[in-house]
Amino acid sequence: MRNIKLLGIGLALMASLPMVKAQEKSDQSFVHQQSEAADYVWPESPQVMQKLKHWQDQKFGVLMHWGLYSQAGIVESWSICSEDWIRRERYNNYEQDKQWYWSLKDTLNPVKFNPDLWADVMKKAGMKYMIFTTKHHDGFCMFDSKYTDFSIAHGPFANNPRKNVAKEVFDAYRKKDFMIGCYFSKPDWHSEWFWNPYYATPRRGINYKPGQHPDWWRNYVKYTQNQLGELTTDYGNIDILWLDGGWITGEQIGLDSLLVEARKRNPGMISVDRTIRGKNENYQTPEQGIPAKQLNIPWESCITLSHAWGYIPGAKFKSASKVVGILSEIVAKGGCLALGVGPTPEGTIQEEEQKILLQIGDWLKRNGAAIYSTVTTPHYNDGKVWFTAGKDGKTLYAIYATEDNEKTPTTVTWTTNIPKGKMTLLNNGKKVKYAVKGNQVTVQIPAGTKAEPLAFKF
Numbered sequence: 500m501r502n503i504k505l506l507g508i509g510l511a512l513m514a515s516l517p518m519v520k521a522q523e524k525s526d527q528s529f530v531h532q533q534s535e536a537a538d539y540v541w542p543e544s545p546q547v548m549q550k551l552k553h554w555q556d557q558k559f560g561v562l563m564h565w566g567l568y569s570q571a572g573i574v575e576s577w578s579i580c581s582e583d584w585i586r587r588e589r590y591n592n593y594e595q596d597k598q599w600y601w602s603l604k605d606t607l608n609p610v611k612f613n614p615d616l617w618a619d620v621m622k623k624a625g626m627k628y629m630i631f632t633t634k635h636h637d638g639f640c641m642f643d644s645k646y647t648d649f650s651i652a653h654g655p656f657a658n659n660p661r662k663n664v665a666k667e668v669f670d671a672y673r674k675k676d677f678m679i680g681c682y683f684s685k686p687d688w689h690s691e692w693f694w695n696p697y698y699a700t701p702r703r704g705i706n707y708k709p710g711q712h713p714d715w716w717r718n719y720v721k722y723t724q725n726q727l728g729e730l731t732t733d734y735g736n737i738d739i740l741w742l743d744g745g746w747i748t749g750e751q752i753g754l755d756s757l758l759v760e761a762r763k764r765n766p767g768m769i770s771v772d773r774t775i776r777g778k779n780e781n782y783q784t785p786e787q788g789i790p791a792k793q794l795n796i797p798w799e800s801c802i803t804l805s806h807a808w809g810y811i812p813g814a815k816f817k818s819a820s821k822v823v824g825i826l827s828e829i830v831a832k833g834g835c836l837a838l839g840v841g842p843t844p845e846g847t848i849q850e851e852e853q854k855i856l857l858q859i860g861d862w863l864k865r866n867g868a869a870i871y872s873t874v875t876t877p878h879y880n881d882g883k884v885w886f887t888a889g890k891d892g893k894t895l896y897a898i899y900a901t902e903d904n905e906k907t908p909t910t911v912t913w914t915t916n917i918p919k920g921k922m923t924l925l926n927n928g929k930k931v932k933y934a935v936k937g938n939q940v941t942v943q944i945p946a947g948t949k950a951e952p953l954a955f956k957f
Contacts, residue, residue: 538776539783539796546767550738551781551797554678554769556872557627558830559863562682562801562837563617563668564632564808567603567639570844572812576600576637579688580703597700601689604639608655612664612846614671620848621840622675624856625863627871629672630680630741630837633665633730636703638689641665642734646725649689666734673735680739681730685723685747692719704746723752731761737768741784745774754779782835789825793832793879800829803839804852810841816851819858823952824900826859826870831885831898833875866925866954869896881913896925899953907950911942918957925954 542548568575577585579597590596621629634640640650642665652662661667669679686703687693692715698706709716731737740761742749749755749772758779762768772779782797789800802825805814817825822838829836840856842848848856863870873887876895880886887896895918899911917935922942924931932943942955 536783536790536794536796536798540776540778540780542778542781544762544767546762547769547781550767551769554628554739554782555797555835557678558835558870558873559626559826560628560630560678560680560799560835560837561621561624561626562630562632562680562808562839563842564635564839565664565842565846566632566635566641566809567600567607567637568635569810569841570603570607571600572810572844574807574811575809576635576639576688579637579700581699581701582703600637604649604654606655607651607844609651609664609842609844609846610659612659612661612667612842614661614664614668615674617668617842617848618671618675618677620853620856621672621677624860625867626677626838628678628680628739628835628837629668630682630739631665631668631672632682634682634684634687634726636684636686636688636744638684638687638693640726642730644726644729646722646729647690665730669734669737678738679736680741681734681737682741682743683727683730684744685742685749685752686744687719687723690719690722692716692722703744720752724757727757727761731765731768737761737765739769739771741771741773743773745772748772748775749779750775789829790832790834793875795833795875798833799835799837800825801837801839804855805839805841808839808841810843810849816855818903819855819862820901820903820905820952822855822859823862827885827887827898827900827952828880830870830873831875831879831887862951865927866898866952868925868956869898869954876916878915881915884911884913886916895957897955897957899955901950901952905950907944907948907953909944911944911953911955913940914938916940920957922955922957924948925956926951931955 542551564575578587579600581593587596590599633642638649640647643652643663644650651664656662673679694700694706695715700706707715754772758770769781770779771782771784773784782799785800787802805811805816807814826836840848840852869887872890874890876886876888878886883900885898885900888894895916897913915938917940918933921930922933923929931945934941
């Protein structure tokens with residue numbers, strides 16, 4: 500993190516959540532609390548249920564954060580939120596720092612933006628769905644909204660034929676048969692109806708009492724509904740509406756009626772009103788971590804490839820093996836993985852990221868049967884081995900998640916899930932030898948097997 504450091508509150512929040520374990524403590528910034536699984540409400544609409552089940556089969560997607568914060572190379576738009584867990588390194592003066600942040604709109608000019616290349620890389624990475632940040636909490640729109648000029652479609656990129664970025668992104672991924680997800684922040688710190696200039700901006704919420712200024716709040720609700728109406732009307736079919744900023748509820752912005760209309764245009768659209776328990780949180784979204792136990796409700800862990808959602812210069816990335824291990828654990832526990840990838844200010848995916856993503860895709864091309872369209876099995880974990888099941892009720896898969904730089908083991912062992920008949924190594928489809936002694940299975944790994952996560956079918 501170059502210009503903003505996120506302090507211990509993120510770790511403290513993670514530590515307070517018994518259902519979520521951190522993947523790497525050093526990766527944590529601010530994370531949203533996951534709703535309790537017991538509070539989950541199944542959708543009543545058959546169309547939503549059908550799409551939700553289809554989404555659950557996809558298992559692996561990408562969550563792309565791109566905006567003003569990418570131009571600065573900082574952790575999303577949090578630097579303009581005046582809370583005591585944020586430390587500014589560019590300007591010590593809050594107002595000066597905020598004005599500098601707003602001015603980034605005058606320099607963001609992603610001349611190398613080519614969403615077709617993005618979609619091609621993510622397709623080769625084995626991803627099946629995407630979520631794109633159309634507006635983060637700072638209110639800067641990555642789409643050509645009719646209701647504000649605070650967007651990528653104004654300023655240096657205004658004359659580019661691809662200035663309506665979100666439309667270009669959605670269209671490119673749609674051509675590659677991805678499910679399309681639209682990220683949208685309910686809070687909007689740039690809107691005068693959210694942070695009114697009459698008052699200071701002490702925290703992330705609105706800076707006035709709606710009861711004292713009902714007209715301001717009505718204006719904000721209308722503004723938010725108008726923008727969501729644009730995105731669910733003019734941008735092709737949207738499969739997932741991914742609403743962030745849980746300190747503003749869907750109820751406050753009239754989400755019920757908005758979804759009724761939006762689903763007329765986007766049949767079965769999945770609503771993800773993050774962390775807001777109830778009927779409009781069609782799947783839950785633990786952030787930067789994985790539930791401690793298997794959950795047989797719809798859920799998705801959103802985890803970054805680096806330590807931040809957006810582009811950070813010099814960021815360190817998780818290895819392909821690490822991501823495969825994370826994905827295997829998530830799928831074994833019944834969830835999907837949305838991997839965070841942040842494009843550069845110029846609109847490109849860094850070469851190092853592409854290399855890792857293609858390595859993940861290569862593994863999935865050979866071993867994806869153990870991941871895609873699988874279901875959970877009661878005994879889902881034994882040490883570094885994660886288990887999934889085929890829908891036929893007869894097939895089990897075991898995935899041995901290797902550590903970084905781990906050499907190929909000579910044997911892999913586990914208990915329970917006793918094989919019957921032959922077992923094959925998915926990597927090459929060849930039969931492998933195994934022995935069963937009591938409740939323990941020992942699999943012989945053929946000499947010369949590549950050092951990577953190993954998937955077995957039996």
